[in-house]
Amino acid sequence: MKNNIKQLREVRGISQGKLALMCSVSRQTINAIENNKYDPSLELAFGIADALETKVDSVFKYQKKEKKRG
């Protein structure tokens, strides 16, 4: 799964912390998702898309699962 949260965030001038507030999650959660540590829950994916005024399908793109490394 890849996402363009960072780009969408930056053109809107929203920090990770602000986006976290808008989605009611921790700043670390947004940071981890942006950096592909893990995928958000479906609910949070909708929250993020909503905060960025776009669609889930526009923020996230599915791609074959990448195996986790060490």
Next chain:
Amino acid sequence: MKNNIKQLREVRGISQGKLALMCSVSRQTINAIENNKYDPSLELAFGIADALETKVDSVFKYQKKEKKRG
């Protein structure tokens, strides 16, 4: 979160079991999601949308969280 998996499935003549196979998850998982026991992971949401030849935003609609009852 609500979804129209059942309707999308039925117009395509796909059973819960078949959809489960297409998504590589158990039949119970599809059943539980259809019956709003819980929301799928984002990855599975994409898998379901894909199997039903539509978009995540078309299959699932976000709505205020419903508190769990005993």
Next chain:
DNA sequence: CCTTGATGTCAAACACTTTTTACACATTGG
């Protein structure tokens, strides 16, 4: 009646997501 396929439900176990707390570095401005 018996079998088969589709659906609904439960519980235990396991894997993954999220929170919390804490520390690090860079930049901006007093």
Next chain:
DNA sequence: CCAATGTGTAAAAAGTGTTTGACATCAAGG
């Protein structure tokens, strides 16, 4: 220097999603 803001990272604990195995109901057909 010191404070504030934005970002990256880590570990433990809590919460959520998924699998497996089991059992129940309903409908269709031998």
